[in-house]
Amino acid sequence: MPGLGTLINVAAIVAGAAVGMALGGRLPDRTRQVVTDALGLVVLLTAALSAASVLDPALTAATGSAAPTLIVLGSLLIGGIAGSLLRVEARLEQLGEFLRRLLTRAPAPAPQPVASSGAPDAAGAEPSGAEPSGAEPVPPAAGSGAQQRFVEGFVSSSLVFVVGPLAILGAISDGLGNGIDQLALKAALDGFAAVAFAAALGVGVMASAGPVLVYQGAFTVLGVVLGSFLPEAHVAALTATGGLLLVGVGLRLLRIRSVPVADMLPALFVAPVLTAVAAAL
Numbered sequence: 001m002p003g004l005g006t007l008i009n010v011a012a013i014v015a016g017a018a019v020g021m022a023l024g025g026r027l028p029d030r031t032r033q034v035v036t037d038a039l040g041l042v043v044l045l046t047a048a049l050s051a052a053s054v055l056d057p058a059l060t061a062a063t064g065s066a067a068p069t070l071i072v073l074g075s076l077l078i079g080g081i082a083g084s085l086l087r088v089e090a091r092l093e094q095l096g097e098f099l100r101r102l103l104t105r106a107p108a109p110a111p112q113p114v115a116s117s118g119a120p121d122a123a124g125a126e127p128s129g130a131e132p133s134g135a136e137p138v139p140p141a142a143g144s145g146a147q148q149r150f151v152e153g154f155v156s157s158s159l160v161f162v163v164g165p166l167a168i169l170g171a172i173s174d175g176l177g178n179g180i181d182q183l184a185l186k187a188a189l190d191g192f193a194a195v196a197f198a199a200a201l202g203v204g205v206m207a208s209a210g211p212v213l214v215y216q217g218a219f220t221v222l223g224v225v226l227g228s229f230l231p232e233a234h235v236a237a238l239t240a241t242g243g244l245l246l247v248g249v250g251l252r253l254l255r256i257r258s259v260p261v262a263d264m265l266p267a268l269f270v271a272p273v274l275t276a277v278a279a280a281l
């Protein structure tokens with residue numbers, strides 16, 4: 001059944017995130033930071049392996065020996081400009097904030113207490129320095145730390161789960177009816193990664209199952225409708241471009257630099273187009 005592999009992948013992310021959240025509360029902050037750093041290093045390793053696809057023989061044969069690097073560079077530049085103009089990063093963070101409110105159901109801040117004594121000024125406010133008698137202290141509003149943690153978990157894990165080549169190749173193979181072997185492997189990898197992500201970054205990781213469902217589901221539909229969607233050379237260019245995007249994710253996880261990786265996601269769609277142009281020249 002087309003789409004079964006993606007459903008298994010989504011279930012693995014949700015289950016892994018649930019286990020990670022159960023463990024995360026019992027881990028000290030230092031341990032969670034170590035987990036995040038370890039994930040960052042593993043993401044950099046995965047990024048290096050993916051970026052090595054720029055040397056793929058099929059890509060070199062189709063475009064020439066010098067073109068692959070220029071294709072990746074052009075994809076990142078064009079995709080980054082398009083993504084920044086479309087404000088992909090900001091929109092993804094807004095989606096993360098909406099899901100955070102929906103999932104956490106944070107209580108609204110308590111209303112300001114009404115003073116039981118004291119003469120207000122002409123504007124109806126308490127005199128400066130007056131302490132309203134009988135009023136309960138107003139609890140501080142929910143800090144931005146939890147919000148930032150949710151958004152970071154949602155954004156970082158979503159990018160890791162959807163950028164990899166298996167997300168595209170596996171979904172297309174599933175749509176073509178060639179089996180779910182690739183997505184089953186990705187589900188196992190994502191499930192273990194979700195445990196570590198959620199232990200460090202919380203419930204935002206579970207919410208990342210939504211983008212995975214939409215993203216891989218779209219490529220599954222393309223596989224069903226269009227048949228063989230991408231030639232091998234195009235997939236290699238896309239994989240190499242995705243590898244460099246993963247470098248940005250790794251830098252974010254290691255707290256080295258907050259690279260706006262989401263703004264560069266259109267590069268994944270530009271890479272096959274530039275590959276086709278280079279092959280035609």
